Amino acid sequence: MAFGVERDLAERALDTAKTRGATYADTRFVRRAVEDAVVKNGHVDTIERRDTFGFGVRVIADGAWGFAASQVVNAPEIDRVAALAVEIARASALAKQGDIALAPVAPQHGTYRTKIEKDPFAVPFEDRVGLLLAADAAMRTVKGLRTTRANYEIWREDKLFVSSEGSDVEQTFFETGCGLSAEAVGDNELQIRSYPAAGGRTQNQAGWEFVERFDLVANAPRIAEEAVALLTAKPCPQDVRTTVVIGSAQLFLQVHESCGHPIELDRALGTEAAFAGTSFLTTDRLGSFRYGSDQINMRIDSTSPGGLGTFGWDDEGVPASEGWAVKNGTFVGYLMSRETAAALGKTSNGTMRASGWARLPLIRMTNVSLMPGSAGTLQDLIADTDDGIFMETNRSWSIDDKRLNFQFGTQIGWEIKGGKLGTMLRNPTYTGITPEFWGSCDAVCSESEWHMWGTPNCGKGQPGQVGHTGHGAAPARFRNVRVGVVK
Amino acid sequence: MSGRLLGEMELRRVCEEALQHATGDAAEAMVAAGSVELTRFANNTIHQNVASREASLQLRVVVGKRVGMISTNDLSQDGITRAAQSASEVARIVPENPVFGGLPDARPIAPAPGAYVESTAEATPIDRARRVEGLLRRARERKLTAAGYLSTTGTELAIASTKGVWAYSPSTTAAIEAVVIGGAGSAWAEQNATDLARIDVDAVGTEAIEKCVAAQGPRDLEPGTYEVVLEPYAVNDIAQFLGSSLTGQAVEEGRSFVAGKIGQKVTGDVTFVDDPFDAASIPRAFDYEGQPSQRVTLIENGVARGVVYDSQTAFRTGAANTGHALPPNPFASSMPQHLRLAAGTNTREQLIREVRRGVLVTRFHYTRWVHQLRTIVTGMTRDGTFLIEKGEIAHPVKNFRFTQSYHDALGATLGIGKDLHLFAAGEWNIGARRVPALRLGAFTFTGSTQY
Numbered sequence: 040m041a042f043g044v045e046r047d048l049a050e051r052a053l054d055t056a057k058t059r060g061a062t063y064a065d066t067r068f069v070r071r072a073v074e075d076a077v078v079k080n081g082h083v084d085t086i087e088r089r090d091t092f093g094f095g096v097r098v099i100a101d102g103a104w105g106f107a108a109s110q111v112v113n114a115p116e117i118d119r120v121a122a123l124a125v126e127i128a129r130a131s132a133l134a135k136q137g138d139i140a141l142a143p144v145a146p147q148h149g150t151y152r153t154k155i156e157k158d159p160f161a162v163p164f165e166d167r168v169g170l171l172l173a174a175d176a177a178m179r180t181v182k183g184l185r186t187t188r189a190n191y192e193i194w195r196e197d198k199l200f201v202s203s204e205g206s207d208v209e210q211t212f213f214e215t216g217c218g219l220s221a222e223a224v225g226d227n228e229l230q231i232r233s234y235p236a237a238g239g240r241t242q243n244q245a246g247w248e249f250v251e252r253f254d255l256v257a258n259a260p261r262i263a264e265e266a267v268a269l270l271t272a273k274p275c276p277q278d279v280r281t282t283v284v285i286g287s288a289q290l291f292l293q294v295h296e297s298c299g300h301p302i303e304l305d306r307a308l309g310t311e312a313a314f315a316g317t318s319f320l321t322t323d324r325l326g327s328f329r330y331g332s333d334q335i336n337m338r339i340d341s342t343s344p345g346g347l348g349t350f351g352w353d354d355e356g357v358p359a360s361e362g363w364a365v366k367n368g369t370f371v372g373y374l375m376s377r378e379t380a381a382a383l384g385k386t387s388n389g390t391m392r393a394s395g396w397a398r399l400p401l402i403r404m405t406n407v408s409l410m411p412g413s414a415g416t417l418q419d420l421i422a423d424t425d426d427g428i429f430m431e432t433n434r435s436w437s438i439d440d441k442r443l444n445f446q447f448g449t450q451i452g453w454e455i456k457g458g459k460l461g462t463m464l465r466n467p468t469y470t471g472i473t474p475e476f477w478g479s480c481d482a483v484c485s486e487s488e489w490h491m492w493g494t495p496n497c498g499k500g501q502p503g504q505v506g507h508t509g510h511g512a513a514p515a516r517f518r519n520v521r522v523g524v525v526k
Numbered sequence: 527m528s529g530r531l532l533g534e535m536e537l538r539r540v541c542e543e544a545l546q547h548a549t550g551d552a553a554e555a556m557v558a559a560g561s562v563e564l565t566r567f568a569n570n571t572i573h574q575n576v577a578s579r580e581a582s583l584q585l586r587v588v589v590g591k592r593v594g595m596i597s598t599n600d601l602s603q604d605g606i607t608r609a610a611q612s613a614s615e616v617a618r619i620v621p622e623n624p625v626f627g628g629l630p631d632a633r634p635i636a637p638a639p640g641a642y643v644e645s646t647a648e649a650t651p652i653d654r655a656r657r658v659e660g661l662l663r664r665a666r667e668r669k670l671t672a673a674g675y676l677s678t679t680g681t682e683l684a685i686a687s688t689k690g691v692w693a694y695s696p697s698t699t700a701a702i703e704a705v706v707i708g709g710a711g712s713a714w715a716e717q718n719a720t721d722l723a724r725i726d727v728d729a730v731g732t733e734a735i736e737k738c739v740a741a742q743g744p745r746d747l748e749p750g751t752y753e754v755v756l757e758p759y760a761v762n763d764i765a766q767f768l769g770s771s772l773t774g775q776a777v778e779e780g781r782s783f784v785a786g787k788i789g790q791k792v793t794g795d796v797t798f799v800d801d802p803f804d805a806a807s808i809p810r811a812f813d814y815e816g817q818p819s820q821r822v823t824l825i826e827n828g829v830a831r832g833v834v835y836d837s838q839t840a841f842r843t844g845a846a847n848t849g850h851a852l853p854p855n856p857f858a859s860s861m862p863q864h865l866r867l868a869a870g871t872n873t874r875e876q877l878i879r880e881v882r883r884g885v886l887v888t889r890f891h892y893t894r895w896v897h898q899l900r901t902i903v904t905g906m907t908r909d910g911t912f913l914i915e916k917g918e919i920a921h922p923v924k925n926f927r928f929t930q931s932y933h934d935a936l937g938a939t940l941g942i943g944k945d946l947h948l949f950a951a952g953e954w955n956i957g958a959r960r961v962p963a964l965r966l967g968a969f970t971f972t973g974s975t976q977y
Contacts, residue, residue, distance in 0.1 A: 080626055130650075133659050226850045227899065311568070313674040434896075446973070472975070502562055524972050
């Protein structure tokens with residue numbers, strides 16, 4: 040058990056809040072240790088270990104929400120913070136239009152722990168850093184690179200949740216991530232290739248075995264050569280419509296942006312309107328809206344092994360669950376909290392998570408995944424495509440505030456001619472409108488190509504929070520897609 | 527000093543304690559502490575309302591060319607000692623970094639204007655809620671809905687090193703953002719200041735509500751290249767992206783549009799200065815290594831003049847350190863943290879009046895690099911986009927996607943607003959900007975949406 044005296048302090052916080060007038064209260068204690076390592080251009084650039092510990096108290100008083108948090112963990116501070124949370128809730132009530140109502144959840148008790156094979160913190164430090172140095176050196180065997188980076192992140196978090204409704208759950212999470220990137224600079228040209236995914240690294244709830252399965256050293260020269268080759272590669276065709284096959288290292292982010300975010304019920308109900316935006320998946324569309332083709336099945340699953348959105352309970356003490364967001368192309372399910380579920384007369388499917396002790400839980404994607412189809416391997420899918428473009432690994436991403444108009448760039452592309460990959464393409468981009476795009480999907484690869492990716496950098500909320508979400512995806516094919524905006 | 531801050535003496539104690547327990551050739555301690563308080567509203571009600579008290583110690587210990595870094599938020603004596611020992615241990619076992627230039631020496635720090643307002647640090651939940659409630663009531667009266675936040679933060683930053691560095695600065699910020707939404711259209715307004723008393727919630731409400739009313743019923747307009755007038759909210763995005771390329775590290779890595787072009791004309795007649803002493807910004811005279819921040823002219827009338835540096839990039843490249851380090855990290859080691867796009871002479875109305883046919887853009891949304899070296903960015907317009915015809919706002923138009931080189935767009939600058947708008951970056955004040963409205967001759971919209 041990671042928590043001892045904190046459990047007594049949690050009860051004290053709840054008692055204080057109730058004494059001050061709270062009708063509901065919960066408290067979370069979160070202890071986190073993270074190590075980041077970056078090798079850059081052949082040298083160890085950064086080794087940083089970060090430890091953080093603190094607690095947050097969330098209350099309903101006078102029918103409105105209040106939240107306060109502190110890193111000082113002792114009885115007087117518990118009392119101050121719990122009282123402040125109630126004071127804040129009373130201030131919120133000045134502008135309320137109705138009392139907060141929560142969907143019911145039975146009191147929860149238990150523990151959860153990520154299943155790992157190799158505790159990443161127990162792997163010798165020299166071995167961890169040695170792998171990055173070897174991978175970076177393997178990239179630098181290729182001439183013509185400007186910048187190389189190799190990195191890992193290892194993470195352990197212990198979390199205690201106790202509520203005034205009787206829940207008391209304790210969880211331990213491990214995350215491990217890694218990534219390589221190679222950058223080449225030419226005449227007004229800058230190209231990057233990364234592996235296994237973009238954005239610095241890919242990450243899972245896993246131990247060091249996650250890093251080992253990617254064989255960073257063996258893949259390093261390949262991405263380095265591709266980065267250099269891209270400098271003089273043929274530009275992606277401009278502003279044409281064609282068939283696009285999208286690799287899973289790109290498609291998982293498409294799932295994140297164009298399915299994961301619009302199925303957040305807080306967005307649909309307008310409570311993220313000023314910052315992240317709202318959603319085209321309004322509540323009147325639930326159960327009937329044609330989101331995509333029959334090929335499209337999107338799953339919400341906080342039990343998926345390895346997913347960054349996997350847990351025993353969310354930060355409202357709601358148990359992990361699985362269900363459908365999109366079934367055979369029809370929009371059928373939201374990510375919900377207890378408050379938003381109540382607004383629809385439903386129960387929460389457990390998606391509230393905070394980025395740490397200092398922040399309020401928000402609806403966050405758990406693991407939102409495009410489920411595998413029956414198109415076989417990526418090779419099979421390309422062989423089945425007469426003419427088009429294969430695009431892989433994200434380079435840029437943008438989508439409007441209702442999650443309709445999107446534009447993605449990928450690091451690399453290849454022409455597909457007669458069922459075979461042909462010429463390499465530089466600066467590929469594609470753009471579209473979400474339901475039209477998913478509606479144009481006529482093939483999704485089979486389970487052998489399906490991979491659980493991690494997005495450890497999802498921004499949401501004010502004050503800002505960075506969430507960790509999981510997305511399974513397999514390569515898929517889309518017809519009549521608009522490509523090319525960068526010559 | 528507000529009871530919500532730890533104060534200079536306490537931060538000095540934490541730093542000295544950390545340095546004392548570090549065993550290496552040199553060590554540096556940085557403490558960032560503060561109180562983040564934010565009242566968030568949507569659907570005309572306060573739905574999230576938070577306060578957190580946070581502090582962290584980041585410690586760098588150096589042994590020869592080996593560097594270990596630890597951060598902790600346990601500022602007890604035991605916590606500090608553990609962090610110092612742990613950083614020292616990492617510094618002993620980590621492989622050497624031959625391009626590490628050592629911790630910087632102490633240099634004199636010039637005084638900067640104050641950025642701390644006691645009453646803002648002491649603002650209460652009721653102070654914020656009352657202000658917000660007035661805005662929400664006005665929106666309700668007009669049958670509109672408002673969403674956004676009002677925040678007050680009090681933060682302090684201290685840096686000390688065994689090389690004699692000591693720097694301390696408290697600051698406050700108050701910020702309001704509001705989007706007001708009607709049945710078919712929305713609008714935006716925003717204010718930032720170091721002093722809550724200078725946040726004019728009524729003015730923000732009026733701006734967003736009146737523009738929202740004008741934004742109802744947007745019409746289709748074909749994507750294409752248009753003359754534009756950008757409100758400061760949109761210009762802030764351009765300044766932020768270009769600023770991130772005006773660093774020594776971006777030049778070193780070949781990602782900057784000014785790489786190899788210092789002294790050359792790189793854009794239109796605009797001037798970017800990073801001014802840590804700008805009293806109208808959120809001034810601070812030192813960076814995250816405790817080095818004195820210099821006023822740096824980055825672009826002068828379109829000619830690239832310089833970039834900002836941290837100590838390590840300066841060491842690697844042989845440049846002078848300008849004192850613009852961010853907290854140590856391998857991806858962005860420095861940044862212009864008090865960026866100003868020089869004001870022009872035009873009122874907003876004059877900028878619009880000069881446009882024969884063009885688009886007025888309130889703000890951008892979800893902007894991302896498509897190609898950093900060419901400063902090509904994609905994003906959406908949002909919360910008030912209008913067609914301008916013959917110098918008048920003709921009608922609202924549906925939102926566009928743009929894919930545009932930002933420095934190319936500034937290359938066709940036709941007019942610059944006379945009023946600068948302050949933007950603060952995040953609750954920890956990493957990077958403030960002051961920018962005007964702009965009139966640009968050509969801006970490329972590459973797609974549209976249905977609202």
